[in-house]
Amino acid sequence: MDKIIALTRQQRETILQHLTANQVQALSEFTRYAMLSRFHTHHYLKQTDWEFQGMVIDPWYQRQHDHPGDNLYCDCGRRLKNQFILRSRTSGRQLFLGISHFQQHASIPQKVAREIQAGINEINLYMDSILLAYQSGYRFPKKKFQFVVDQQGFKNHEGTILYQRCNLFSRVDLPLHQRDYQDLQTIYYQLKQGVTHRLTKQEINQLRADIANDWRQIDQQITMFNYFLRQHGLFDQDLHRIKSNSINYALQRRKTRFFISDYKQLLVLTLTKARSQLAIKLRQLSFYVQICEEVSSAKILCEQAIQILLAHKTTSGHSHFYGIKEAKKFTEKLMINN
Template sequence: MVVVLSEKDREKIFDTLTDKQIRVIKRYVLDIVKSELLTKYFWKGINWDLVGLEYDPLFHKKLAERVSQPRLFCSACGKPLKNQYIVKSKQTGYIQELGSTCLADRAGIDIRIVKEIHNSRKRINLFQDEILSDYRNKERFPNRIYKDIIEINADRSWGPKFRSKILDFKGANLPLFHKDHNKLLKDLSNRRNELDEEEQFGHKDKVRNNTQEYIHLKRYINEIVRKDRSLNIIQKEETLSDALERITNINNSINDDFAVIPISKQKELAKQYIDPFNQKLSRIRKVK
């Protein structure tokens, strides 16, 4: 469902957010819009690159009432801006932070493209209104779903960019875009189905002994922490969250390093080292 808020409602909700929450919303909303603009309107022949977008969600708020969110200004005319477009000269590297009027007058960008860039405000509002509306309705980051995903390794297909987005929204305790929320539910459901099938039909590497089970490292750590009676509930959650985040970061680092190796070399390394290692590891990780 598309949610459209009034400018007054939008500013009222922004006024209840922390600086960290505002930064997260702005970052991912602007990333989406900037990507679309770069794809559609900045092509060869234009002497400027669009390198950034900014907007001031508290533009109409009095300066004395603002805590730490700085105002935006046009570097050409000095006027305060609600929407700021950051362009860089392809010839000199000179950067200007402009409003829509100066974008045409000072940068010399075709007025048709300027109008399209200016209309990006509608896209900004469309994406941010979904988050703001959910937040106003008391929705927050889906911690329970996230914990279930981590516990059963349902996040193994996530790329670094998507994982960073999820962790940013988690850190700010913001509701997710509906597409991202649906992806979490889908990944969790798919992983649960995989585990059910493994339990029903047996893992291909599992030995024929009903008293043994293949346990992933994340599930193993979770079981140990949950059973530790020296920790209270809060300490268990903090310990588990820290441990699982470290495992995730290590896995991401390994994946990133491996990805820069040429594909032909990846296959050679996998055949020579990784596959034999996984076969040995699968045998020793089966525990009672």
């Protein structure tokens, strides 16, 4: 097993000070994605009235004196690094909490809160190993990654965390974790030796599950955008119009009008159709980035969404689609009111 070294808060901050803003944001998205995956895998809140809606991370939390973004807060007013968003299954009420207040505000058992905290600690250790590698002079293995991409080594593996992390880290020249590097190297040497791998039925099912998990996390990000718009005073009819426009934009220039509404539907589709639905969902997310990018209070949401798009090799772009122009008129009201 890999030896993992935990950094102190000061050691972590010292290394982070040498990273660019884009590198810090990429690390933040890696952390958030890993935590979201744990929530979906471990079903932490299954026995409670609460369901997990999403998670926001402040990548600049340690920089109290030169913080370049917006702070995150718990419902109690405490400043947060990790903000968890929970929704009551019975009342629909939403909470914005730090992990230490799960029991106090949501009556979530202390045992569950400890399990979630243990997951955060494990992910932080994983991130520390990346920071230590960066400090030691390691950077992203661009040549190997590009060779694998050129040889279509990631075909049928686009839903893997390895591929998405490579897309994020390659842009900002961050080193991979040792285990990720070994996985990339394995694919690299297989391709060098001319080995072609045919997917087994089990691997196809896993890939379909990975795509469904990605779709669900993108859908949660869109839900957070809609909640933000409602909380900032957008009328229901305007919000309904935005949702409708986002779907029309996502389906623009596509032959199909098929648009799923639940991630479970992906599990019975062919891989081709599942990939198509993921691409449609990513395009819908890009719609929200474009209409909210100039709203200052939506900065963190937009940054997170952009990282998701980059992880899937997708860009938000700037479209002249009528629905985007119409939606921007609604969000301009938020800029005036704020």
